[in-house]
Amino acid sequence: MPAGARAPFQQHRSCAAALSHPGAFTGAVRAGRGMFETANGGTLFLDEVGELPLPIQTQLLRVLEEKTIVPLGTFEPRPVDVRVVAATHRDLPRDVAAGRFRADLWYRLSVLPLEVPPFSARIEDAKAIADSVQRDLARAGYPLRLTPADWKAVRAYDWPGNVRQFINVLKRAAYTGSGLSEAMAAERRLSGQTPQGLDERERALRLFCPERAEEVRPEEEIRAAYMRRALAAFDGNRARAAQALGVAENTLRKWVDGKSGA
Structure with a gap:
């Protein structure tokens, strides 16, 4: 792009300044280069255009049409090619x-609409x-x-925050030294983002044993299996595995050793 600008439209005043129309708000008398003038001859990216208030939508439409x-601070129209x-x-369309x-x-805007699928629908991009x-x-x-356990967890999660959430979890894992699986577990606890309709056993099984999630087995066997997988994911560290699963370390030890009782 020979010239470009990014315009996150969030405030009525900043919208008017970006479009460079006089009288859009009280005291709009100072001359300056708005986003369209700055991007003249290039490309202007309007982020979150759906958040524009209706009066600014009218101004934007006028700029695009004319x-x-x-x-x-002026009353002299200037041509722009953006x-x-x-x-x-x-x-x-619903709005x-x-x-x-x-x-x-x-x-006017939907000349060439492109729909970006959610990250969960293109999880092959994760690598x-x-x-x-x-x-x-x-x-x-x-x-x-x-x-490999980290990648299983990545594929099993639905990533409601899309790529931005995935990148942030990667950074958290690196900054804290906790590893990706533990960072993802923390993300789910903080945001409450867990698959609906699944109990704790099923959620953990999908996370650590996705290839066997549909098997019907005795509860004790399932519980011990995913506890062992959790331990393997954290290189045998019982404290970290217990934290990721949301159980006490003593409980994890009993389940793995088959001494939890009924």
């Missing part, structure tokens, strides 16, 4: 139907993403090693 702006790329996490987003702006993050972490002095 290809001119009026810098703050390629606009917009992104949002919202369902804009249009609900009156929260202008239909004409939606049709390339992790490799890049690991290189950055290693350069910063925080090497991170991922085990």
Whole structure:
């Protein structure tokens, strides 16, 4: 891109400044370069465009239709030649139907719509993403090693926060030295993000034994199996395995040794 700017539209005042229209708010008399003027001749990325208030949607539509702006503090239109790329996490057609987003702006922006699937639907990208993050972490002095058990846990999780959540969990694992499986367990405890409709035994079995999750076996055998897998994931460290599973270390020892009783 020969020129570009990133415009996260969050505040009414900052939106008006980005679009460079006079009189959009009280005291708008100082001349300055808005986002469109800065990106003139290049590309402007409008992040979270679905959060724009309706008055600013009207101004944005006018800029896109007329290809001119009026810098703050002036009354002289200036032509701009900007390629606009917009992104949002919202369902804009639904917002249009609900009156929260202008239909004409939606049709003006959706010339070439691209839908990015959630991270869980393209989990095969995890390896390339992790490799890049690991290189950055290693350069910063925080090497991170991922085990086969870690990758099983990555594939078993639904990642509601998408790639950003995955990267953050990788960084947490490196910064704390806890390992990825433990960092993911902490993430689930903090956010309450666990598969619905599964009891604790089934959740742990899917995490540590996904290839055997559908088997029907006695409860004691299932419990001992995933406890042993948890221990293996943490190189035999019972304290860390117990913490990841959310049980006391003594309980883990009894389950693994088959002395838990009924």
